[in-house]
Amino acid sequence: MSDPVVRIEGVGKVYGGDRLRVEVLSGIDLEVREGEFVALMGPSGSGKTTLLNLIAAIDRPTAGRVLVAGQDTSALGEGDLAPWRHRHIGYIFQLYNLIPVLTAYENVELPLTLSRLKTADRRAKVETALGVVDLLDRQDHFPRELSGGQLQRVAIARAIVTDPTVLLADEPTGDLDAESAERVLRLIERLNTEFEKTIILVTHDPRAAEHAHRVLHLEKGKLWSDPEG
Amino acid sequence: MRKLVWRNLLRNKRRTIFTVASVTIAVLLLCVLMAVLATFEPAATAASENRLVVRHAVSLQFDLPEAYWRRLKTLDHVEAVTPLTWFGGIYKDQRPENFFPQFGADPVTLLDVFTDIQIGEDELAAWSAERRAFLAGRSLAEKYGWEIGDEIFLRGEIYPVDLNLTLRGIYTHADDESQERQLFFHRAYVEEALGNPGSVGTYWLRVDVIDNIPAVIETAEAMFENSQARVKAETEQAFALSFTEMIGNVKLLFGAIGLAVVVSVFFITANTMAMAMRERSTEMAVLKTLGFRRGRVLGLVTAESAAIGLLGGVAGVALAAVVLRSVANALAGVFPLFRVLALSPDVAAIGVGVALVLGLLSGALPGWVMARRPVVDGLRRLG
Ligand SMILES: Nc1ncnc2c1ncn2[C@@H]1O[C@H](COP(=O)(O)OP(=O)(O)OP(=O)(O)O)[C@@H](O)[C@H]1O
Ligand SMILES: [Mg+2]
Numbered sequence: 001m002s003d004p005v006v007r008i009e010g011v012g013k014v015y016g017g018d019r020l021r022v023e024v025l026s027g028i029d030l031e032v033r034e035g036e037f038v039a040l041m042g043p044s045g046s047g048k049t050t051l052l053n054l055i056a057a058i059d060r061p062t063a064g065r066v067l068v069a070g071q072d073t074s075a076l077g078e079g080d081l082a083p084w085r086h087r088h089i090g091y092i093f094q095l096y097n098l099i100p101v102l103t104a105y106e107n108v109e110l111p112l113t114l115s116r117l118k119t120a121d122r123r124a125k126v127e128t129a130l131g132v133v134d135l136l137d138r139q140d141h142f143p144r145e146l147s148g149g150q151l152q153r154v155a156i157a158r159a160i161v162t163d164p165t166v167l168l169a170d171e172p173t174g175d176l177d178a179e180s181a182e183r184v185l186r187l188i189e190r191l192n193t194e195f196e197k198t199i200i201l202v203t204h205d206p207r208a209a210e211h212a213h214r215v216l217h218l219e220k221g222k223l224w225s226d227p228e229g
Numbered sequence: 230m231r232k233l234v235w236r237n238l239l240r241n242k243r244r245t246i247f248t249v250a251s252v253t254i255a256v257l258l259l260c261v262l263m264a265v266l267a268t269f270e271p272a273a274t275a276a277s278e279n280r281l282v283v284r285h286a287v288s289l290q291f292d293l294p295e296a297y298w299r300r301l302k303t304l305d306h307v308e309a310v311t312p313l314t315w316f317g318g319i320y321k322d323q324r325p326e327n328f329f330p331q332f333g334a335d336p337v338t339l340l341d342v343f344t345d346i347q348i349g350e351d352e353l354a355a356w357s358a359e360r361r362a363f364l365a366g367r368s369l370a371e372k373y374g375w376e377i378g379d380e381i382f383l384r385g386e387i388y389p390v391d392l393n394l395t396l397r398g399i400y401t402h403a404d405d406e407s408q409e410r411q412l413f414f415h416r417a418y419v420e421e422a423l424g425n426p427g428s429v430g431t432y433w434l435r436v437d438v439i440d441n442i443p444a445v446i447e448t449a450e451a452m453f454e455n456s457q458a459r460v461k462a463e464t465e466q467a468f469a470l471s472f473t474e475m476i477g478n479v480k481l482l483f484g485a486i487g488l489a490v491v492v493s494v495f496f497i498t499a500n501t502m503a504m505a506m507r508e509r510s511t512e513m514a515v516l517k518t519l520g521f522r523r524g525r526v527l528g529l530v531t532a533e534s535a536a537i538g539l540l541g542g543v544a545g546v547a548l549a550a551v552v553l554r555s556v557a558n559a560l561a562g563v564f565p566l567f568r569v570l571a572l573s574p575d576v577a578a579i580g581v582g583v584a585l586v587l588g589l590l591s592g593a594l595p596g597w598v599m600a601r602r603p604v605v606d607g608l609r610r611l612g
Contacts, residue, residue: 053604053605058514058517058604058608082522082525084520093608097608099512102233106233111519113230114519
């Protein structure tokens with residue numbers, strides 16, 4: 001058994017001040033091992049995105065610790081977090097969040113502009129990532145020229161191009177038709193089986209959750225596992 | 230990265246063009262103001278304390294009769310009088326850098342008044358002896374590489390006479406190099422070509438003692454009170470000072486106008502950048518999620534606004550050069566001073582510099598606010 005890649009210890013998240021206090025998460029514990037594929041389910045507003053953001057260290061917990069790849073992220077300052085994120089986190093959004101003025105190729109290339117790479121190496125990485133999502137033929141298209149399913153596949157390529165430690169996907173199929181959704185889900189599953197990526201997938205869709213090794217439920221600030229998980 | 234800055238710039242073309250245009254106009258105005266001020270500047274240099282200028286009471290552009298010369302000489306305390314007439318001809322071409330003052334002078338009396346002009350006896354004699362000879366200041370001669378015996382051609386603009394002149398002497402000035410950037414020829418040359426109208430632009434008087442200057446001014450002006458052309462007499466200093474004083478006020482006014490324009494354009498560009506950034510707040514949050522540091526995100530925005538500033542600055546300077554040249558050409562005949570109106574490298578550099586700083590700041594200010602916003606805020610906004 002390998003060390004957990006993600007380890008969450010007694011994490012709580014409270015929004016707002018004294019008047020508009022919202023306790024979204026309280027006393028959350030979670031371990032995700034390397035190579036694991038975990039689905040996170042729960043009603044709207046239950047704090048799934050919040051939990052994902054805490055793991056990605058784009059938000060900070062109000063209680064507890066979040067460790068990713070052994071690093072306590074709350075111990076890092078803003079200046080160290082950016083490169084840390086670049087190395088360890090691949091984030092896939094529900095609404096793709098591609099940069100509209102960049103082509104598919106350039107969007108995937110974007111994270112690589114932060115690392116010192118030879119042009120040829122960079123090109124090879126981008127092409128590999130676009131190859132995995134099967135969009136090499138669309139690489140010169142701008143986001144407005146692509147369908148929702150294609151956009152999400154470009155976003156996945158962008159998330160994997162840096163070979164991050166964890167892939168976080170926040171309802172990646174939430175905005176897609178059934179066929180595109182299925183394709184994206186199979187792709188995510190393949191990233192886990194073939195490329196052994198550690199994946200945390202937030203979804204509303206029980207069928208999507210079926211692809212995962214383990215299904216977690218978040219409700220009223222608490223987290224529990226499926227009985228059979 | 231550069232690609233991203235460039236594409237963002239072209240994202241909303243109308244807005245970018247509008248912003249660049251407002252910077253362009255600000256820089257254009259700034260450069261023109263500075264260039265106009267710069268033309269006034271040289272007029273305020275070296276003045277001799279015991280010299281007087283007598284000119285037409287109405288305007289420098291009107292000539293005085295030749296007959297006044299003899300009468301001015303009769304004034305008490307006046308030791309010498311010499312006429313100087315501004316020729317304002319074109320040497321080589323219309324370009325401002327080829328402009329320099331040219332005066333029709335009287336070889337016999339010129340140095341009696343302008344005692345600070347230094348020249349060898351032989352050269353002075355050679356100049357006096359020949360109708361088409363001219364005398365050049367050392368700086369001017371050096372600028373064009375003229376040597377004694379060289380011939381030059383001046384095309385008349387104010388007067389319908391072209392001059393073929395031969396260099397017979399090079400003078401230096403005791404303490405003001407700027408006085409060496411002009412030339413003197415025989416006023417008789419022009420007079421004859423025009424059929425001896427007997428007109429003189431200005432008379433220059435040397436007064437024996439400084440204390441007597443007020444009295445000489447008074448009597449000189451009184452002398453022609455009832456003549457066909459009334460005169461105004463003033464010290465060379467006052468002549469220069471009237472410029473300087475005017476410049477002082479104009480400077481203040483121009484400075485205020487310039488500042489107001491730059492500040493308001495700063496608000497326009499800063500507001501535009503803030504608008505652009507609000508539209509892109511999700512993208513900025515995404516960049517940070519991908520691992521872009523705040524500084525890098527800020528850099529992207531600032532590079533964009535700096536590019537706007539730079540484009541506007543260069544366009545403004547280019548436009549100013551064109552505007553100044555056409556104004557100079559249009560006004561050269563009417564007001565010779567404006568002949569030198571041109572965009573100096575200094576002014577151009579200031580123009581571009583101001584635009585660049587303006588661009589940088591207008592991106593950096595809202596950019597700094599945006600870059601510091603928590604990532605989740607940016608992601609929640611639209612997602
Ligand atoms: N900045 C904030 N200030 C106050 N409350 C917030 C803030 N951000 C999120 N919340 C609240 O936290 C709760 C959890 O939000 P979160 O986005 O994590 O839910 P979610 O489970 O992802 O929901 P959905 O399935 O709709 O995406 C919600 O009730 C939301 O209103
Ligand atoms: Mg959510």
